[in-house]
Amino acid sequence: MTKSTSPQHASLADLVKGLGSGQFSSRELTDEYLASATDASHLNSFITLCPDEARAAADKADAERKRGAATHLLHGLPLAHKDIFCTAGVRTSCGSKMLENFIAPYDAAVVERLNAAGTIMLGKCNMDEFAMGSSNENSHFGPVLNPWDNTRVPGGSSGGSAAAVAAGLTPVATGTDTGGSIRQPASFCGVTGIKPTYGRVSRYGMIAFASSLDQGGVFARSADDAAKVLATMAGFDERDSTCAQQNTDALQQAAQQGLAVPKNSLTIGLPKEYFQDLNPALTQRLDEARSLLEAQGHTVVDVELPNTKFANPTYYVVAGAEASTNLSRYDGVRFGHRCDNPKDLQDLYTRSRTEGFGAEVKRRILTGTYALSVGYYDAYFLKAQKLRRLIQQDFLTAFDGGVDLLLAPVTPGPAFQLGNLTSDPVEMYQQDIFTVPASLAGLPAASIPCGFVDGLPIGMQLIAPHFEEVRLLELAHQYQTLTDWHQQQPPARTAGGNSQ
Amino acid sequence: MSDQPTEDLFRWGNWEPVIGVEVHVQLATNSKIFSNSPTSYGAEPNSQANVIDLGMPGVLPVLNEGAVRMAITFGLAIGAQLNRLSIFDRKNYFYPDLPKGYQISQFETPIVGAGELTFSMDDGSERTINITRAHLEEDAGKSVHDMFPGSSGIDLNRTGTPLLEVVSEPELCSPAEASAYFRALHGLVKSLRICDGNLNEGSMRCDCNVSIRPRGQQELGERTEIKNVNSFRFVERAIETEIARQIEVLEGGGNIRRETRLYDPDRDETRSMRGKELSDDYRYFPDPDLLPLVLDETMIEEMRSKLPELPIAKRARFVTNLGLSEYDADMLTRDPDVAAYFETAAQHAGDTKVAANWVNGDVAAALNRADLAVADSPVDAITLGALLQRISDGTVSGKIAKTLFEALWGTPTRTTDVSAALKRIDALIDERGLKQVSDSSELQGLVDQVLADNPDQVAQFRAGKEKVLGFFVGQIMKSTQGKANPGQLNGLLREALKP
Numbered sequence: 001m002t003k004s005t006s007p008q009h010a011s012l013a014d015l016v017k018g019l020g021s022g023q024f025s026s027r028e029l030t031d032e033y034l035a036s037a038t039d040a041s042h043l044n045s046f047i048t049l050c051p052d053e054a055r056a057a058a059d060k061a062d063a064e065r066k067r068g069a070a071t072h073l074l075h076g077l078p079l080a081h082k083d084i085f086c087t088a089g090v091r092t093s094c095g096s097k098m099l100e101n102f103i104a105p106y107d108a109a110v111v112e113r114l115n116a117a118g119t120i121m122l123g124k125c126n127m128d129e130f131a132m133g134s135s136n137e138n139s140h141f142g143p144v145l146n147p148w149d150n151t152r153v154p155g156g157s158s159g160g161s162a163a164a165v166a167a168g169l170t171p172v173a174t175g176t177d178t179g180g181s182i183r184q185p186a187s188f189c190g191v192t193g194i195k196p197t198y199g200r201v202s203r204y205g206m207i208a209f210a211s212s213l214d215q216g217g218v219f220a221r222s223a224d225d226a227a228k229v230l231a232t233m234a235g236f237d238e239r240d241s242t243c244a245q246q247n248t249d250a251l252q253q254a255a256q257q258g259l260a261v262p263k264n265s266l267t268i269g270l271p272k273e274y275f276q277d278l279n280p281a282l283t284q285r286l287d288e289a290r291s292l293l294e295a296q297g298h299t300v301v302d303v304e305l306p307n308t309k310f311a312n313p314t315y316y317v318v319a320g321a322e323a324s325t326n327l328s329r330y331d332g333v334r335f336g337h338r339c340d341n342p343k344d345l346q347d348l349y350t351r352s353r354t355e356g357f358g359a360e361v362k363r364r365i366l367t368g369t370y371a372l373s374v375g376y377y378d379a380y381f382l383k384a385q386k387l388r389r390l391i392q393q394d395f396l397t398a399f400d401g402g403v404d405l406l407l408a409p410v411t412p413g414p415a416f417q418l419g420n421l422t423s424d425p426v427e428m429y430q431q432d433i434f435t436v437p438a439s440l441a442g443l444p445a446a447s448i449p450c451g452f453v454d455g456l457p458i459g460m461q462l463i464a465p466h467f468e469e470v471r472l473l474e475l476a477h478q479y480q481t482l483t484d485w486h487q488q489q490p491p492a493r494t495a496g497g498n499s500q
Numbered sequence: 501m502s503d504q505p506t507e508d509l510f511r512w513g514n515w516e517p518v519i520g521v522e523v524h525v526q527l528a529t530n531s532k533i534f535s536n537s538p539t540s541y542g543a544e545p546n547s548q549a550n551v552i553d554l555g556m557p558g559v560l561p562v563l564n565e566g567a568v569r570m571a572i573t574f575g576l577a578i579g580a581q582l583n584r585l586s587i588f589d590r591k592n593y594f595y596p597d598l599p600k601g602y603q604i605s606q607f608e609t610p611i612v613g614a615g616e617l618t619f620s621m622d623d624g625s626e627r628t629i630n631i632t633r634a635h636l637e638e639d640a641g642k643s644v645h646d647m648f649p650g651s652s653g654i655d656l657n658r659t660g661t662p663l664l665e666v667v668s669e670p671e672l673c674s675p676a677e678a679s680a681y682f683r684a685l686h687g688l689v690k691s692l693r694i695c696d697g698n699l700n701e702g703s704m705r706c707d708c709n710v711s712i713r714p715r716g717q718q719e720l721g722e723r724t725e726i727k728n729v730n731s732f733r734f735v736e737r738a739i740e741t742e743i744a745r746q747i748e749v750l751e752g753g754g755n756i757r758r759e760t761r762l763y764d765p766d767r768d769e770t771r772s773m774r775g776k777e778l779s780d781d782y783r784y785f786p787d788p789d790l791l792p793l794v795l796d797e798t799m800i801e802e803m804r805s806k807l808p809e810l811p812i813a814k815r816a817r818f819v820t821n822l823g824l825s826e827y828d829a830d831m832l833t834r835d836p837d838v839a840a841y842f843e844t845a846a847q848h849a850g851d852t853k854v855a856a857n858w859v860n861g862d863v864a865a866a867l868n869r870a871d872l873a874v875a876d877s878p879v880d881a882i883t884l885g886a887l888l889q890r891i892s893d894g895t896v897s898g899k900i901a902k903t904l905f906e907a908l909w910g911t912p913t914r915t916t917d918v919s920a921a922l923k924r925i926d927a928l929i930d931e932r933g934l935k936q937v938s939d940s941s942e943l944q945g946l947v948d949q950v951l952a953d954n955p956d957q958v959a960q961f962r963a964g965k966e967k968v969l970g971f972f973v974g975q976i977m978k979s980t981q982g983k984a985n986p987g988q989l990n991g992l993l994r995e996a997l998k999p
Contacts, residue, residue, distance in 0.1 A: 085558075094557070102557065104557065106551055106559075108558060203558075204559065204560055205558040206558050208558060211788035212788035238562065240560050240562075241560065242789065242791060325783070325785075328600060328602055329555040329601050333599075334554055334599060335554075335556065372592070374783075377785070
């Protein structure tokens with residue numbers, strides 16, 4: 001395929017059209033993306049590439065299309081999964097040495113649904129170990145480089161997915177967001193990333209970090225693309241007790257017909273707490289976005305979310321506590337890393353876990369264990385649970401007060417240099433201050449590219465009431481019809497590797 | 501609370517034991533509490549553990565509604581307050597047979613709140629014990645330490661089996677009372693059909709908390725917990741020996757240490773459980789993978805309407821409607837299988853008291869000798885009923901019936917058809933010539949003969965020596981191999997002996 005017809009940065013709608021008209025086959029698309037992924041291996045955005053499986057699946061999809069069995073919108077489209085989603089027969093490492101050789105005998109619900117739709121899995125994307133991190137530097141398989149500047153981080157924990165979409169190695173990729181793990185890397189890599197409402201997407205087969213916060217979502221080149229994939233991922237699953245029995249009709253409609261722009265003018269809230277002492281260049285980008293939306297007839301108002309300042313400590317207590325017990329199953333007994341020649345049971349546990357987990361994972365297990373311990377439970381875990389309710393209430397009050405959506409920064413600034421924050425975990429945790437509140441409240445939230453700061457892409461955050469993903473995506477879509485920030489492509493290569 | 505106990509509670513001198521028990525009741529669901537793998541006992545190791553039971557990455561628990569229904573049934577049966585909202589918590593500890601590194605249980609908010617259980621002691625006195633709570637939880641797997649030299653095996657078949665842990669108040673005041681409570685609970689859960697009650701398969705396991713204090717003291721002494729006792733007798737023995745041990749320690753100037761102990765039935769002693777694998781801090785917290793369990797009023801009412809007759813109501817009915825003694829009724833209602841066996845047999849026997857005597861007597865003794873459960877009795881309830889019918893209609897005497905019972909026991913059958921059972925018994929009677937001689941002309945002939953043969957004894961009787969009657973009866977029984985109808989024979993003899 002020649003450069004001019006390259007689908008690499010095409011929209012899903014165009015890819016769907018191209019497949020439907022026979023302009024290219026699923027196999028050709030798949031080969032194209034596999035080639036780009038191999039080419040861009042310096043980014044380290046994939047932990048596992050699946051060329052053989054992908055080509056076989058693409059051939060099967062092409063055959064199905066020939067006999068008229070390509071009924072699903074996404075049929076024959078390549079994509080990539082964050083390596084946190086279990087894939088039957090293909091290694092699922094979760095970015096950890098602990099699961100370096102783990103092959104699940106089952107698919108995650110998300111994978112199952114996207115497979116059933118006829119999508120082609122190109123591979124498994126790099127990530128911070130067990131989704132703990134904001135820079136992708138905590139991966140056992142090495143850091144992912146930001147396609148816009150290879151000396152910078154792509155964000156985390158879904159850094160591989162964000163970088164792969166930004167670099168055109170896949171049209172879309174799945175991710176997970178516990179405290180910002182979709183939104184922050186989407187902002188850093190200049191792509192559209194949405195974390196749906198907690199309970200929208202089944203967590204079955206998605207390796208748990210913090211069960212009450214983890215939520216699967218998607219990276220795409222636009223809100224419209226994201227809607228198409230999210231509609232297939234979403235929906236009730238009886239295997240996940242926390243999955244919502246909420247209908248997905250509006251999402252399905254948006255996926256089939258393409259996103260509309262909001263029918264009515266919306267009231268958009270700017271949470272004051274998010275803008276205090278904010279990076280001036282970023283403030284300016286957000287002001288520009290605000291003016292553009294106002295020019296479309298939307299009303300922008302200031303709102304207060306007074307408990308915002310408690311969000312980060314609350315998050316790190318809750319997420320750590322849940323993680324500390326979610327990760328107990330990695331004990332070297334049944335699967336995962338097992339130390340050599342354990343001399344007794346205690347030794348088996350200690351060495352398997354010491355060797356299998358990285359520093360950040362250990363740190364969170366320790367803090368989480370502490371927060372749940374007798375004598376500290378009330379002061380930490382219980383208090384955090386109470387604060388979580390207050391933070392949730394802040395949002396509900398704002399929405400009840402007539403605000404339709406919130407607009408806020410995603411990150412304090414653009415992508416930072418690799419290695420810059422690794423020595424100071426608390427400083428690293430500060431990366432999450434704007435994303436964590438919506439996670440604690442279980443709200444749908446997205447990062448939408450809104451310009452550049454210091455030559456690097458940056459996103460704005462849209463936060464919607466529970467299950468109002470379509471409202472959020474429609475506003476994002478309207479914004480994306482007026483801007484082309486989401487269509488900006490990183491330079492072909494910024495450092496290292498072979499040239500094209 | 502209870503009648504004055506007749507057992508000797510003063511045998512511990514100035515010491516008074518305080519006992520509370522926690523019983524793990526394995527619920528009789530077809531599948532596990534959080535996964536759909538089967539719960540049947542005795543399968544190949546690890547053949548009944550799916551990815552959820554194995555705690556594989558990313559898999560999630562989904563609550564089995566059947567277990568919830570059973571817990572509700574239990575709560576209703578003990579008159580408990582059912583918590584409309586209960587919480588599943590994680591109990592965190594590492595052990596190889598605990599795949600997730602935590603057990604899902606209910607800590608602060610159990611599904612069943614306070615209730616009570618009333619039962620009889622062997623001496624007929626009645627007790628009511630308060631039940632603190634009952635909560636749902638998953639069982640762990642099994643570690644096998646004696647099969648592979650140098651290493652341990654793990655069988656996860658039992659992992660995730662639903663348990664209802666029933667916690668009593670510490671108000672049991674003797675080993676016998678604790679054992680009776682355990683037995684009553686066993687009878688109750690079997691009656692409710694929420695547990696198969698197979699003690700030797702571990703379907704009910706009892707943890708006994710035992711402490712002693714000087715009689716009259718309010719404050720409780722330090723307690724120990726004896727884990728996993730699984731028979732009525734062992735509960736009694738384990739507590740008895742633990743009380744004796746604690747008395748010895750305290751009287752020797754020592755202190756009781758809070759600890760977990762195991763009962764060794766072979767040596768009849770408890771000993772401290774070694775190993776530090778059980779940590780004190782389980783870091784309980786609500787399991788974020790499961791929503792709070794909210795009970796639906798419709799479901800509660802449905803379970804209430806399906807409640808079977810409880811053992812205590814059955815006992816009262818046996819006394820009032822069937823005219824049984826308190827003792828017989830209690831014995832028959834301790835195990836619902838025994839009660840059902842009795843009721844079926846009694847229905848055909850024609851005499852409930854005779855049926856009760858047989859079930860509590862000959863049948864119980866034979867089962868005991870053969871170490872069989874009543875459900876596996878070689879003489880099924882219908883056959884027993886048919887046999888007893890042949891007593892009450894005069895075909896055979898009670899004594900002959902015992903001979904027949906033994907013959908029936910030797911060739912086990914199952915029938916639901918009483919006429920078939922009667923036919924079988926009649927054929928046996930004919931075959932062995934055991935039919936009672938009730939023909940009056942035949943009996944008259946025997947009487948005439950025995951009187952003619954024994955003129956001396958006839959004279960003695962007529963002279964007022966009533967006892968000689970027995971001699972004549974004995975002679976005739978001997979010549980008929982016991983088949984003469986004793987009532988009829990007596991009448992004919994007295995008539996013929998009239999001066």
